[in-house]
Amino acid sequence: MPSRRWPEAGLAAALLLLGLAILLPASAAGPVSPARQAELRHLLIHDCGSCHGMTMRGGLGSPLLPSALEGRSDALLVEVILGGIRGTAMPPWAGEITEDEARWMVRLLRQGGLP
């Protein structure tokens, strides 16, 4: 009976979608998409790097190497990135990046090895 094949195809498609729904969030590593991660990495090296140094060793801005950030909490760093530091050259980035994205950047900075 050829018509019996369609429900099977539908079931297979449903299982495939279910599999994707389970696998995709795990591979995306949090709320920041891989494409956006690439953009943020570029932003860190080129925009933040214009003050902090392309390798985060410091320049006009302070070093952002893992060792330099050891004493700072994630919450403080996220706040600084989003809000800037008043009275200094550190600008607020809240219009360009979200809190989740700032958190992801802090994780990347703590890993080190940029660019």
Ligand code: HEC
């Ligand atoms: C125009 C220059 C400039 C740019 C661009 C810039 N910063 Fe800064 N940033 C500074 C300066 C200057 C300081 C130090 C301010 C102070 O405390 O005297 C600073 C401080 C910081 C700190 C605090 C470090 C610490 O040890 O407490 C973080 C984190 C930081 N910047 C992250 C970033 C990130 C991430 C970007 C890009 C999204 C960025 N900055 C872009 C100038 C800049």
